[in-house]
Every structure is written in structure tokens, then in C-alpha cells.
Amino acid sequence: MISALDISTSALVAQRTRLNAISGNIANISSLKDENGDAKPYRAREVLFQTDERSDEPHGPAGVKVSEIRADDSQPKYRYQPEHPLAIREGKWKGYVAYPNIDLTTQMVDALETTRAYEANIGVMEISKNIGRETLTILA
Amino acid sequence: MFGLFGSTTIPALEQSIQFSQRRHQLLASNVANLDTPGYRTRDLDTDEFQAALADSIRYPEGRPDASHAVSPSVRDDRFAGPRDATEQVVYHDDSDVSLEHQVTQIAKNQSLHSMAITTMRSQFALLQAAITERA
Numbered sequence: 564m565i566s567a568l569d570i571s572t573s574a575l576v577a578q579r580t581r582l583n584a585i586s587g588n589i590a591n592i593s594s595l596k597d598e599n600g601d602a603k604p605y606r607a608r609e610v611l612f613q614t615d616e617r618s619d620e621p622h623g624p625a626g627v628k629v630s631e632i633r634a635d636d637s638q639p640k641y642r643y644q645p646e647h648p649l650a651i652r653e654g655k656w657k658g659y660v661a662y663p664n665i666d667l668t669t670q671m672v673d674a675l676e677t678t679r680a681y682e683a684n685i686g687v688m689e690i691s692k693n694i695g696r697e698t699l700t701i702l703a
Numbered sequence: 704m705f706g707l708f709g710s711t712t713i714p715a716l717e718q719s720i721q722f723s724q725r726r727h728q729l730l731a732s733n734v735a736n737l738d739t740p741g742y743r744t745r746d747l748d749t750d751e752f753q754a755a756l757a758d759s760i761r762y763p764e765g766r767p768d769a770s771h772a773v774s775p776s777v778r779d780d781r782f783a784g785p786r787d788a789t790e791q792v793v794y795h796d797d798s799d800v801s802l803e804h805q806v807t808q809i810a811k812n813q814s815l816h817s818m819a820i821t822t823m824r825s826q827f828a829l830l831q832a833a834i835t836e837r838a
Binding site: 566570571573574577578611612613614623624625676677680683686687690691693694697698700701 | 724728813
């Protein structure tokens with residue numbers, strides 16, 4: 564039963580990482596400069612999951628882990644704001660300001676999905692604990 | 704053969720408990736990998752286990768004729784058709800974990816575990832009564 568708890572915990576950790584990334588994306592929805600102060604809009608982070616094989620047998624119980632956190636490569640959203648201090652000075656997008664290309668709806672749906680997956684794993688952990696407790700009652 | 708427990712169902716119940724605990728681990732890993740792209744569900748075949756268990760209870764010395772091995776596929780299962788149809792669904796991220804199906808299996812598996820534990824406890828209580836000559 565300890566193994567089942569470990570597996571569910573690995574999913575909790577992974578889903579929490581994903582929720583952190585989503586919170587960061589929503590928080591930075593209008594960040595126009597990057598962490599070094601350069602005028603580059605924030606790029607959305609996407610967390611990718613991967614099966615974490617922990618036993619030697621082929622198709623045994625497996626946990627989950629974060630395989631990589633990817634930065635979104637899509638084009639920023641341009642808004643025409645010539646008075647803005649960060650407006651682009653020359654070229655095709657002269658007078659425009661580059662905003663992060665983050666779709667709030669997508670982020671909210673991802674956040675909901677993550678929350679539900681977290682809850683599902685909590686539910687499985689409850690059942691694992693019940694099974695363990697029941698097994699101990701054989702001794703009683 | 705099993706000594707004190709030979710006349711009880713405790714050895715069979717023990718196998719059931721081992722099986723349901725092992726299966727619970729696999730079902731937990733299916734729920735854990737709910738959002739993993741390309742993950743395919745893993746499970747243990749309950750029918751095959753039940754058939755093997757029934758076989759070893761019926762023939763404790765080994766099967767007299769191995770050619771009559773019980774095939775789990777001949778069992779009467781009215782809902783096999785609709786279940787097979789939903790099990791092949793692969794979502795857009797190439798995984799096939801259906802949360803509802805997994806939760807149902809976990810609940811069923813927990814019932815099997817509870818049943819085996821409860822029966823085992825009452826068997827022990829009966830043995831205790833016989834040993835202490837008290838009801």
C-alpha cells in the first residue's frame with residue numbers, strides 16, 4: 564500500500580508544478596519585460612508530463628513526473644500604442660507594443676483540469692489508506 | 704497441507720487480498736498518469752485470477768488434466784461488448800485513461816479487498832472460539 568501512496572504523491576507533485584506554471588502565466592499576462600529587464604514580453608510556460616517507471620518489471624505500477632517545462636514560442640500579441648514607452652521604434656510593427664500571447668480561457672481550463680486531477684489523486688490516496696487500515700484489522 | 708488453516712478459506716482469502724492490493728497499485732498509477740500524453744492503462748485480469756484461484760482450490764494437488772485449463776474468455780459477461788467499445792478510445796493526447804472507468808474499478812477492487820478481510824477476520828474469530836472453547 565505504501566507504493567500506491569507514493570504513486571499518487573508523484574501525481575500530486577506533478578499537478579502542483581503544473582498549477583504553479585499556470586498561476587505564473589496568468590500573473591504575467593501583461594508583463595512586457597523579462598527577468599533581466601529587457602523589453603521582451605513574457606512567454607507562457609507549459610508543463611509536460613511523463614510516465615515514471617519505478618519498478619523493474621515491464622507494465623508494473625508507474626508514477627508520473629515532469630519531463631520538461633516548455634516556454635511558448637508563439638508570436639507575441641501586438642497592440643498599437645505609439646505613446647507607450649516600450650513601443651517598437653522601427654520596422655513592420657512601428658508604434659506597436661508586444662504583449663504576452665496568453666489566452667486566459669485556455670489557462671483557466673488547464674487550471675480546472677489540474678485541480679480535478681489533483682482531487683482525483685487525493686481520492687485514490689484516501690482509498691489506499693482505507694485498504695491499509697483494513698489490512699491491519701486482521702491483527703485485531 | 705496448510706496445517707491449522709488447511710480446513711479454512713484463509714489461504715484463498717490471502718491470495719485475494721494480495722491480488723487486490725497489487726491491482727490497487729496499478730489502478731493508482733492509472734489515475735496518477737491521467738494527464739500523461741501517450742500513457743496506456745495497466746490492469747490485472749480479475750477473471751483470469753478468479754479462474755486460477757478456483758482451479759487451485761478445486762485441485763490442490765495440481766490439475767489432473769492440464770488441457771482443461773479454465774479459459775476466462777468463456778465466462779458469461781453481458782457488458783463485455785460496450786466495455787470493449789469504450790476501452791479503445793484514445794484521447795487527443797494519445798492516452799486512454801478514462802477517469803470514470805478507473806474510479807469504478809478502484810471501488811470494485813476495494814470491495815473485494817474489504818470482503819476478503821472481513822471474511823478472514825470471521826474465520827480467525829471461529830478458530831479462536833474453537834481453540835479457547837468459548838463462543
